[in-house]
Amino acid sequence: xxxxxxxxxxxxxxxxxxLDGEGWDVTAIDEKEExxxxxxxxxxxxxxxxxxxxxxxxxxxxxxxxxxxxxxxxGDNTNLVVAQVAQKRYGIDCVVVxxxxxxxxxxxxxxxxxxxxxxxxxxxxxxxxxxACEIPQVVAEEVT
Amino acid sequence: MYLIVAGGGKVGANxxxxxxxxxxxxxxxEQRGDRFEMLEEExxxxxQRGDAxxxxxxxxAGIARPPDMVIATTGDDEDNIIICQLAREKYGVPKVxxxxxxxxxxxxxxxxxxxxxxxxxxSLLALVEHEVPEHELVHLLELxxxxxxxxxxxxxQGSPCVGKAVDKITLPAxxxxxxxxxxxxxxxxxxxxxLEAGDQVLAILEPGKTDELKRVLLNKR
Numbered sequence: 001x002x003x004x005x006x007x008x009x010x011x012x013x014x015x016x017x018x019l020d021g022e023g024w025d026v027t028a029i030d031e032k033e034e035x036x037x038x039x040x041x042x043x044x045x046x047x048x049x050x051x052x053x054x055x056x057x058x059x060x061x062x063x064x065x066x067x068x069x070x071x072x073x074x075g076d077n078t079n080l081v082v083a084q085v086a087q088k089r090y091g092i093d094c095v096v097v098x099x100x101x102x103x104x105x106x107x108x109x110x111x112x113x114x115x116x117x118x119x120x121x122x123x124x125x126x127x128x129x130x131x132a133c134e135i136p137q138v139v140a141e142e143v144t
Numbered sequence: 145m146y147l148i149v150a151g152g153g154k155v156g157a158n159x160x161x162x163x164x165x166x167x168x169x170x171x172x173x174e175q176r177g178d179r180f181e182m183l184e185e186e187x188x189x190x191x192q193r194g195d196a197x198x199x200x201x202x203x204x205a206g207i208a209r210p211p212d213m214v215i216a217t218t219g220d221d222e223d224n225i226i227i228c229q230l231a232r233e234k235y236g237v238p239k240v241x242x243x244x245x246x247x248x249x250x251x252x253x254x255x256x257x258x259x260x261x262x263x264x265x266x267s268l269l270a271l272v273e274h275e276v277p278e279h280e281l282v283h284l285l286e287l288x289x290x291x292x293x294x295x296x297x298x299x300x301q302g303s304p305c306v307g308k309a310v311d312k313i314t315l316p317a318x319x320x321x322x323x324x325x326x327x328x329x330x331x332x333x334x335x336x337x338x339l340e341a342g343d344q345v346l347a348i349l350e351p352g353k354t355d356e357l358k359r360v361l362l363n364k365r
Binding site: 077085088089104 | 198234
């Protein structure tokens with residue numbers, strides 16, 4: 001199975017390596033050539049330098065044969081547009097897109113994109129963590 | 145009308161000023177702090193600071209009223225697409241207009257149904273091509289809503305249509321000749337109009353038929 005990971009930063013490169021380790025045929029795309037270093041010296045998957053908005057770059061990465069696309073550049077709007085292009089122009093069902101803004105993540109999720117919002121996750125986890133702390137209950141002193 | 149102009153660069157600011165002078169109510173949105181301060185001196189309460197792709201910024205600008213129109217004029221095509229999608233689909237804004245900065249992104253706007261769009265680069269390019277003496281085919285106007293476009297074709301010496309009347313030419317389905325310019329004189333093309341080398345012919349056709357039209361009129365593609 002073939003996956004394309006657009007945006008090979010901290011998140012994208014780790015997703016690419018994990019999928020690769022699980023037997024996927026992975027090609028990563030990043031604007032910067034240095035991003036290849038994040039994939040490690042033993043990287044045997046594909047790597048294309050370019051912008052995700054560029055159809056030529058997507059095709060070079062083999063988007064026509066992709067089964068899954070992960071969009072994780074550092075720009076929410078770029079991610080949302082690239083994800084919609086992958087879904088609508090190339091007919092890929094499994095398009096997963098990182099969106100940092102919870103409002104946009106929710107809106108586009110309702111329109112059929114698989115959005116992942118790390119901000120919402122952080123909010124939930126942080127709140128839950130506070131709730132889970134064992135804080136000694138202060139007995140309210142009666143006001144006389 | 146009430147309009148939101150997203151992006152207070154040169155295009156957005158000049159547009160907002162013109163709209164206000166035409167009596168419209170306008171809110172201009174600009175993200176960059178230094179640029180915002182400059183705009184605030186001129187536009188006062190009519191400019192608001194923030195990222196126009198953020199829902200709360202749009203809401204502060206009054207997008208929930210909703211405005212009659214949202215015009216996305218930022219220098220970033222992705223942002224313009226998202227602004228238009230949010231305006232139209234989340235807030236029911238009846239009309240959106242988007243600026244296209246990089247003509248290579250035009251297919252993305254089309255794919256996502258963002259229309260109408262304005263691309264200064266493409267407009268300039270068409271004007272330049274129109275002036276090139278030996279042009280074959282120039283796209284003059286796109287009528288996106290109608291799904292038609294108007295092109296200009298220069299009939300050359302080797303064209304198979306030279307000396308033929310228009311109704312003897314088998315044009316591609318979904319295309320029609322409008323007019324012929326010869327020696328600076330324009331005439332509406334009818335069935336009896338004879339084509340000559342050097343004629344500039346205007347044609348209206350469905351997008352994607354230009355190659356077929358070139359083959360028929362110029363024997364080229």
